[in-house]
Amino acid sequence: MTNGNSANPVDPPENGYDPTPLVLEPNSAISQGLPDDTPLAIDVRSLGKRYGEIKAVKNISFQVAQGEVFAFLGPNGAGKTTTIRMLCTLSRPTAGSASVDGFDVLRQPTAVRRRIGLVFQDPTLDQQLTAEENLRFHAVLYRVPRNQVDERIDRVLRLVDLQDRRKDLVSTFSGGMARRLEIARGMLHTPAVLFLDEPTIGLDPQTRALMWEDVLRLRNEEGVTIFLTTHYMDEAEYADRIAIIDHGSIVALDTPDNLKKMVGSDTVELSTSDNNLAGSNLKQLGFTVRVAEENVIVFAENGEQQVTAIIQGAAVPIKNVRVHRPNLDDVFLHFTGREIREGHSERAFPAQFRNFGRRR
Numbered sequence: 001m002t003n004g005n006s007a008n009p010v011d012p013p014e015n016g017y018d019p020t021p022l023v024l025e026p027n028s029a030i031s032q033g034l035p036d037d038t039p040l041a042i043d044v045r046s047l048g049k050r051y052g053e054i055k056a057v058k059n060i061s062f063q064v065a066q067g068e069v070f071a072f073l074g075p076n077g078a079g080k081t082t083t084i085r086m087l088c089t090l091s092r093p094t095a096g097s098a099s100v101d102g103f104d105v106l107r108q109p110t111a112v113r114r115r116i117g118l119v120f121q122d123p124t125l126d127q128q129l130t131a132e133e134n135l136r137f138h139a140v141l142y143r144v145p146r147n148q149v150d151e152r153i154d155r156v157l158r159l160v161d162l163q164d165r166r167k168d169l170v171s172t173f174s175g176g177m178a179r180r181l182e183i184a185r186g187m188l189h190t191p192a193v194l195f196l197d198e199p200t201i202g203l204d205p206q207t208r209a210l211m212w213e214d215v216l217r218l219r220n221e222e223g224v225t226i227f228l229t230t231h232y233m234d235e236a237e238y239a240d241r242i243a244i245i246d247h248g249s250i251v252a253l254d255t256p257d258n259l260k261k262m263v264g265s266d267t268v269e270l271s272t273s274d275n276n277l278a279g280s281n282l283k284q285l286g287f288t289v290r291v292a293e294e295n296v297i298v299f300a301e302n303g304e305q306q307v308t309a310i311i312q313g314a315a316v317p318i319k320n321v322r323v324h325r326p327n328l329d330d331v332f333l334h335f336t337g338r339e340i341r342e343g344h345s346e347r348a349f350p351a352q353f354r355n356f357g358r359r360r
């Protein structure tokens with residue numbers, strides 16, 4: 001917990017706490033993907049949270065390595081905030097166990113709180129204070145040693161590129177700037193793990209891209225482990241690994257690339273002057289091909305790199321070419337049978353965003 005936000009009180013202890021033993025579901029889409037001796041920042045075992053009849057989180061298990069950027073991806077109501085609240089000791093699990101930076105969230109909540117930074121889904125800055133005053137207030141709350149406060153404030157403001165605005169009132173900030181200041185605040189006491197609940201929600205695509213630059217810079221320069229949630233399919237790509245959560249359960253967990261491979265290979269669709277001939281020419285060259293009425297579909301690893309070879313191999317005049325690479329929308333659809341609607345209506349990232357570090 002990184003602030004004294006009274007809107008997020010600690011739940012009262014609940015009766016019926018049930019520390020169920022670890023049962024990993026036999027689901028091949030859930031790859032833990034970490035070698036046995038990996039130092040863990042987060043270790044979650046059969047964690048569950050029930051609100052009366054509602055099972056908000058159902059028997060989830062996963063591990064996050066130190067220094068990882070780990071994304072929880074799922075639609076509204078999937079259980080993302082509930083999971084973060086349990087990991088940050090703001091809400092008591094009703095089943096299972098979890099540890100953060102080696103400390104148990106139920107038995108050692110104070111130690112956990114000292115080691116984490118948390119940025120809530122809803123803003124919690126004081127609008128009537130300047131950026132720097134907000135940070136100073138937080139430094140006192142978190143007992144950042146006095147002789148380190150100035151240095152730390154400089155550092156975190158630089159990390160989110162707000163050093164020029166330190167003396168400005170937060171009320172003059174854009175939504176994106178305020179969000180970045182909150183992230184800076186969450187980093188002030190040098191946490192081992194930073195939790196970000198939907199850090200990019202409601203921001204325009206370009207600001208969301210800047211936010212991701214910040215997140216990756218924090219990990220690279222401060223070595224902090226980052227656990228973030230989002231319901232935007234396209235932006236989870238930038239995480240090292242993704243857990244897809246739906247109706248309180250993890251339905252898939254792996255690197256973005258591996259998740260996409262589970263859904264299928266790239267496809268290169270050609271429309272040609274003679275699709276049958278193109279198809280048989282390509283088959284002879286060893287390509288996996290499906291000939292349809294209006295096009296020829298070639299299944300290929302790294303479709304973009306093979307386009308030239310495929311066009312030449314077809315050996316007939318080409319009218320149109322389209323390369324489709326499975327994206328996380330396809331992955332979500334594959335594992336849940338549904339689309340995440342919000343992720344579709346607003347694409348977060350133009351392709352050129354892969355080119356980081358252009359801000360300065």
Ligand SMILES: Nc1ncnc2c1ncn2[C@@H]1O[C@H](COP(=O)(O)OP(=O)(O)O)[C@@H](O)[C@H]1O
Nearest residue numbers: 051054056074075076077078079080081082083
């Ligand atoms: N305090 C609460 N009391 C009752 N139900 C809750 C409470 N908090 C969350 N829920 C329910 O738990 C489910 C998961 O919610 P949440 O974790 O907020 O999802 P997400 O953050 O993924 O949108 C939802 O069905 C939600 O209505």
Ligand SMILES: [Mg+2]
Nearest residue numbers: 080081082121
């Ligand atoms: Mg939420």
